Amino acid sequence: MIDISVDSHVHTRLCHHACGEMEDYVLSAINKGLRKIIFLEHLEVGIDYFESTWLTEEDFDYYHAEGKRLQEKHKKAITIGLGVEVGYNPRYINEIQQRLALHKWDRIGISYHFLETDSGHLNMVSRKQINIDRLNQYGVDEVLNRYYNNLKDAVERLPGQVLCHIDAVLRHHTEVKFKPAHYALLDELLDVVANKKMSLEVNTSGYTTKDEPYPSLAIIKKAIDRDIPLVAGSDAHRPEDVGRYFDRLPELMKKLAGCRQSVDGRKKY
Ligand SMILES: [Zn+2]
Ligand SMILES: [Zn+2]
Secondary structure, three states: OOOOOEEEEEOOHHHOOOOOOHHHHHHHHHHOOOOEEEEEEEEOOOOOOOOOOOOOHHHHHHHHHHHHHHHHHOOOOOEEEEEEEEEOOHHHHHHHHHHHHOOOOOEEEEEOOEEEEOOEEEEOOOOOHHHHHHHHOOOHHHHHHHHHHHHHHHHHHOOOOEEOOOOOOOOOOOOOOOOHHHHHHHHHHHHHHHHOOOEEEEEHHHHHOOOOOEOOHHHHHHHHHOOOOEEEEOOEOOHHHOOOOHHHHHHHHHHHHHHHHOOOOOOOO
16 A cells, blocks of 8 residues: 655755755665655745745756766666655745746655745744744634645645645644544545545654654545555655654554455445
């Protein structure tokens, strides 16, 4: 149900909040016996934020040139994909499309990190207290509503193949609780993902803070019910984190498959 020989989501120092050269990630992946690694670097357009956590167009030129060099150099040991994690910004759809059109991507992952406010953007997946405090002014429910409504637009409007860390919104907030209304939004979102024949990422960075990946089991079940393919991503921001916790995924999938079979073919958990 999920291929753990491929890490479909790693970053590099180019995004300013990760460390290590591209080659360090490749070598780490080879060391861990992976068959394939896909770089999924941050592309954001029109974000008004106090620091840059994404690549410039010059960075992406280097990224592709260096990526091609590494593909050739290490082709006997591993397959390397050059992808992009494109962040949604409803006001800049055309510009985002134009930026995406500048390169050939092996994978486009869609995510939504930055919420627009009257005084610039706030990062909804950040651990920084300044983001959490200011998002609190809107209230958890409201942030979740906006996140899921906008993320659905993103999936409808952007040309992606994978939806990344679907429930990582407010992941460092201590009081996030999904209400039935939020699960209803999630259902709608997953319907769009299924219709667009996209995959859902099982992002193992979740295991660093809780006992589950992003998304949680309940949401992975919803994806399986819709026959949405699952792909594994470590979201490594350090070379040593490539493929982290992938060894836990077979067990998780077995558990989910068990749930599915235990009710004589009917999809009920
Ligand atoms: Zn990042
Ligand atoms: Zn992300």
